[in-house]
Amino acid sequence: MTMVAIETGTQKIGLVLNCLNPYNKNKMSTENKHCIMGRKIKQKDKAVSAKDFLAFPSPQKLKQMGKQKADxxxxxxxxxITDLDKVMQTFLRISSIVTKDDVxxxxxxCECTEKLIEETLKSEHNTGSxxxxxxxxxxxxxxxxxxKYKPPSTLMGPLLVLEHLVKQPFFPKFSREILSMFMSKPHPLLDQSKEARHKLLQTLMAY
Known part of the structure; x- marks a missing residue:
């Protein structure tokens, strides 16, 4: 803690600055540069492009993409966007950051993947099957x-997002029927995410 005297006319006003680095009285630390009178000034998050997000997806980067992230x-x-395989690769990368606790x-x-799937289904070549x-x-x-394709190590995120997608009006009924058949079968990847699979199956049966 450092006392700094500031002269205003004939008066001196003492200010206690908690922000100064105690190990360097002449300079402020990186963190303290954004701190005034013990209060931190929150820096504006740097905008992240869709390309940067897809390269290394994370919840923080998703937020930094702004309101037009889906577009x-x-x-x-x-x-x-008409290539189903490319769209599904994107779907997996996006949904991989989803956990059951981070609503x-x-x-x-879900908002992003909704628009992706809805857009790709506009192509007449992309049928329900x-x-x-x-x-x-x-x-x-x-x-x-x-x-050479390597599937994701866990399907928790994709299954949670898929459970939302199958409820949407644009999602083909035939796709639901096929998914329901395979989701009910034993599979090592599905067995690792039993709770998410069970929830998806319940939704598929309801529709």
Whole structure:
């Protein structure tokens, strides 16, 4: 703690600054540069692009993408928005940051994936059966043509987000039927996330 005297005319006013680095009286520490009279000034979060977010997804980066995050993700995909495999890869990357306890992140991810799936389904080539197949392959529940593909180590996030997606009006009924059939079968990845799978199955049966 350091006392600093400030002259105003003929008077001296003593101010106690808690922000000064006690190990360097001439300089403030990095943290203290944004601190005045013991109060920290919150710096504005740096904006994050869709490209940067997809490279290394995190809840914090998702927040920093701003209100247009879903539109920015669609724009980042460009013409690949009609490519189901590319869209599902994006879906997995986004949903991988979701946990059952972080409601805010889940809501934001659901908002983004809603628009992604709805947009890709506008292509007449992306049918209900193709959507379901792409979901199952990307999750590692079905084997795809790419033998080098490595499925995610956990499906907790994707299953939680998928449970939200299957309730949406644009989600094909046939996709729900196919997913319901495979989600009820034993699988190591699904067995690791029993609670999320059970919730998804309940929703699929309700629709």
């Amino acid at each position: 920015n993700l669609i724009q980042e995909l460009g013409n690949e 805010d992140t889940k809501d934001s991810v 193709m959507l379901a197949n792409s979901i199952l392959v990307s999750m590692g529940i079905l084997k795809g043509e790419d033998k």
